[in-house]
Amino acid sequence: TRSCGLFLSDSLTFEALESQVSQGTFTPLSPSLVLKQPILSLSPIAAQRFSWGQKLPESDYPDGWVQVRDNCDRFLGIGEIREGLLRPKVVLPLE
Incomplete structure (x- = not known):
């Protein structure tokens, strides 16, 4: 599934999001989205x-x-x- 150049398979689960936020590695925008x-x-x-x-x-x-x-x-x-x-x-x- 694709929307605005984004794929559902590239999305984060809530668990992965929580883990990234707690580790300080979360970025709200994917650099690959911006660079395109x-x-x-x-x-x-x-x-x-x-x-x-x-x-x-x-x-x-x-x-x-x-x-x-x-x-x-x-x-x-x-x-x-x-x-x-x-x-x-x-x-x-x-x-």
Whole structure:
């Protein structure tokens, strides 16, 4: 079973999740998921708005999932472009 490029066989059981969290090895995003997505770089103002969860106009990319980075190449999260709007889906906190 596949959804958005993810396979059910790659999911974690609750026991595995609990074990990873207790060992400090859990990562909420698989690097392989992120690396498959095109990179969208945002200006500082747009990056701030993305980090607040705001939708942003985006007409240069086709509909689909993107990894979002700021102009210093810091990973900000995952967004979905749909109907000309970048919609934040996973947002990492700014430091």
